[in-house]
Amino acid sequence: MERPYWHLGGDAPTHPGVLALVRRVGLAVRPVVSVLRRASPRVAAAVVVLQLLAGAATTSTLLLGTEVLGRLLAQAPGFSQPRVVLGPLLLLGLMLLVKLGLDSATAMMGAYLAPRVHRVAEEALFRVSLDVELACFDDPAFYDRLHRARDRGLMHLEGATTALVEALSALFSVGGAALALLWLHPLLLPLLVVALLPEGWAALHAARLQYVGMATTISLTRQAQMMAELATQRESAPEIRANQAQDYILAEYRQSAVALQDHLVHLGLLGAKAALWGRLMSGLGLVATFVALGMMLHAQWLGLAVAGTAVMAIRSASTALTQLMVMMHGLFEKGLYISDYREFIEESSSRVRPPSGVEAPEQPGRIELQGVSFQYPGQEGRLALRDISLTLEAGQSIALVGENGSGKSTLARLIGGLYHPSAGRIAWDGVDVRELTPDSVADRVVMVLQDPIRWPRSARDNVRLGRHRRVDPDARALREAAEQSRAHEVIDTLPRGWETLLSRQFLGGQDLSGGQWQRLAVARGLYRDAPLVILDEPTAPLDAKAEHAVYESLRKLARGRTVVLITHRLASVRNADRIYFLERGALVEQGRHEELMRENGRYAELYRLQTKLHGLDDDSE
Numbered sequence: 107m108e109r110p111y112w113h114l115g116g117d118a119p120t121h122p123g124v125l126a127l128v129r130r131v132g133l134a135v136r137p138v139v140s141v142l143r144r145a146s147p148r149v150a151a152a153v154v155v156l157q158l159l160a161g162a163a164t165t166s167t168l169l170l171g172t173e174v175l176g177r178l179l180a181q182a183p184g185f186s187q188p189r190v191v192l193g194p195l196l197l198l199g200l201m202l203l204v205k206l207g208l209d210s211a212t213a214m215m216g217a218y219l220a221p222r223v224h225r226v227a228e229e230a231l232f233r234v235s236l237d238v239e240l241a242c243f244d245d246p247a248f249y250d251r252l253h254r255a256r257d258r259g260l261m262h263l264e265g266a267t268t269a270l271v272e273a274l275s276a277l278f279s280v281g282g283a284a285l286a287l288l289w290l291h292p293l294l295l296p297l298l299v300v301a302l303l304p305e306g307w308a309a310l311h312a313a314r315l316q317y318v319g320m321a322t323t324i325s326l327t328r329q330a331q332m333m334a335e336l337a338t339q340r341e342s343a344p345e346i347r348a349n350q351a352q353d354y355i356l357a358e359y360r361q362s363a364v365a366l367q368d369h370l371v372h373l374g375l376l377g378a379k380a381a382l383w384g385r386l387m388s389g390l391g392l393v394a395t396f397v398a399l400g401m402m403l404h405a406q407w408l409g410l411a412v413a414g415t416a417v418m419a420i421r422s423a424s425t426a427l428t429q430l431m432v433m434m435h436g437l438f439e440k441g442l443y444i445s446d447y448r449e450f451i452e453e454s455s456s457r458v459r460p461p462s463g464v465e466a467p468e469q470p471g472r473i474e475l476q477g478v479s480f481q482y483p484g485q486e487g488r489l490a491l492r493d494i495s496l497t498l499e500a501g502q503s504i505a506l507v508g509e510n511g512s513g514k515s516t517l518a519r520l521i522g523g524l525y526h527p528s529a530g531r532i533a534w535d536g537v538d539v540r541e542l543t544p545d546s547v548a549d550r551v552v553m554v555l556q557d558p559i560r561w562p563r564s565a566r567d568n569v570r571l572g573r574h575r576r577v578d579p580d581a582r583a584l585r586e587a588a589e590q591s592r593a594h595e596v597i598d599t600l601p602r603g604w605e606t607l608l609s610r611q612f613l614g615g616q617d618l619s620g621g622q623w624q625r626l627a628v629a630r631g632l633y634r635d636a637p638l639v640i641l642d643e644p645t646a647p648l649d650a651k652a653e654h655a656v657y658e659s660l661r662k663l664a665r666g667r668t669v670v671l672i673t674h675r676l677a678s679v680r681n682a683d684r685i686y687f688l689e690r691g692a693l694v695e696q697g698r699h700e701e702l703m704r705e706n707g708r709y710a711e712l713y714r715l716q717t718k719l720h721g722l723d724d725d726s727e
């Protein structure tokens with residue numbers, strides 16, 4: 107069964123071993139390190155060096171502390187020669203200052219790195235999302251991964267960077283303390299292990315609890331989040347109200363939110379219990395440490411000053427260990443999300459078409475489809491197009507007609523090079539489209555679609571985005587495109603004309619009607635100016651007057667170009683050089699309007715039905 111969007115990590119073991127936990131941390135760390143290498147390798151290396159130095163400073167402060175303590179104790183009970191202590195005391199103060207400086211420099215660099223990691227990782231995600239072939243977006247698994255990577259992976263990458271810096275700093279602190287103890291007396295190192303073991307065990311136990319509960323936490327969070335998004339998004343707001351779905355949404359939200367709340371309470375209580383045990387055990391560890399130190403003192407294996415330092419070192423190592431464990435917890439959790447990101451980038455990169463091949467002809471003379479079939483990803487056994495052969499000559503205009511779902515849009519996208527055939531071949535002037543560079547193919551095509559993109563930018567940008575690199579210094583091409591498409595009538599009504607922001611999501615923004623957006627889309631197509639024009643139901647949302655106006659402008663757009671028109675309004679295709687009638691993905695009729703009417707087949711039947719429906723004269727034949 108397909109896993110739902112919110113499901114994640116259901117295969118987590120119920121009793122993960124230390125190795126499984128370490129592996130999970132690795133899932134978070136590896137991608138962070140790889141992004142860090144690209145984002146700011148020098149600063150990342152500097153952080154490691156600074157932390158190494160901070161670890162060394164910990165060792166030095168502990169050793170200097172022993173020295174100060176030793177000299178103080180040597181003068182007990184009086185304090186006759188304070189000068190003897192002054193030297194190491196000053197050094198100790200200096201070393202503490204150095205450590206402080208190193209720690210704050212590390213914190214600053216961490217603050218510098220985290221947003222950079224986010225930015226670089228986000229850009230990498232956008233790069234592959236923009237570059238993968240269009241068919242990826244028809245693959246539900248791809249889409250699901252993309253959103254998981256974008257919604258969560260990115261955010262956690264940033265958090266994991268901070269956690270990694272802090273975990274490293276804690277690790278070097280423990281290391282620094284261990285080194286000082288080893289220096290003072292070799293037996294103190296096992297003592298440190300004994301002292302830290304109970305706390306380490308408790309932290310591991312807590313981590314295990316969290317790890318096991320993680321999959322459920324994430325699944326429930328995603329479920330609740332989905333409903334939260336529906337409740338707060340502008341796009342869903344009208345339909346929720348029209349369908350009176352408010353209570354339904356809230357009930358769905360509540361169902362997962364209450365389950366999440368109960369689950370978190372349960373985890374929290376278990377965590378608190380584990381923490382209690384941890385503190386009890388760490389108390390026991392401390393007692394054991396004192397006992398062992400007492401015995402070592404008694405046996406005269408070490409002096410009082412060394413014993414005092416050992417206590418300090420063990421306490422500081424224990425604090426650092428707790429910090430390390432907290433950071434490890436964070437990394438466990440983030441590892442799950444970050445692996446979403448990493449998997450997405452890896453898989454998608456293999457679905458980006460390389461920019462190799464030959465340039466497409468400037469003005470393609472003939473586009474040929476030979477036995478073309480197409481199947482959407484994940485639609486095994488269901489062909490959207492089957493065995494289509496047709497030829498499109500330069501300057502010709504063809505129409506694709508047929509019932510809903512017959513394959514018209516799919517065919518148009520194949521002709522425009524957005525999809526590639528699952529079988530058969532498409533050739534531009536005899537060269538297989540796969541051998542042409544994707545960029546040069548795209549460059550030769552204009553597409554005006556039924557539901558054009560509504561760029562949340564100014565009206566000017568909305569048109570210029572048709573070919574954003576076009577040099578148009580005095581905006582003459584822009585104005586021409588607007589006049590020919592009659593988009594200038596729309597622009598004239600806008601409060602700030604061309605500069606009006608076309609989005610209601612921002613203050614001062616303005617929305618347009620479906621028909622007005624459509625005119626801008628036609629203007630965009632005119633401004634794009636390419637030899638092959640594909641019009642996929644460009645007038646579907648328009649009223650009769652606007653439709654007429656748009657067709658007028660489309661006629662201008664079609665002049666001297668090769669045109670593929672998809673429409674349900676058969677009256678608009680009567681002048682096409684050739685009409686192709688599709689049924690369930692197959693070409694069943696083709697010819698000029700008059701020929702098809704004479705054939706009296708499916709096209710003629712549909713045409714008559716439409717003329718009857720619209721009360722028009724059937725003067726077709």
Ligand SMILES: Nc1ncnc2c1ncn2[C@@H]1O[C@H](COP(=O)(O)OP(=O)(O)OP(=O)(O)O)[C@@H](O)[C@H]1O
Nearest residue numbers: 244482485490508509510511512513514515516517
């Ligand atoms: N992204 C997709 N993923 C899977 N199947 C799809 C996808 N898009 C379309 N299809 C299927 O492919 C077939 C052809 O769809 P297409 O959109 O090309 O038809 P159409 O003739 O343009 O329809 P309409 O007139 O409704 O726009 C349909 O069966 C449709 O369900």
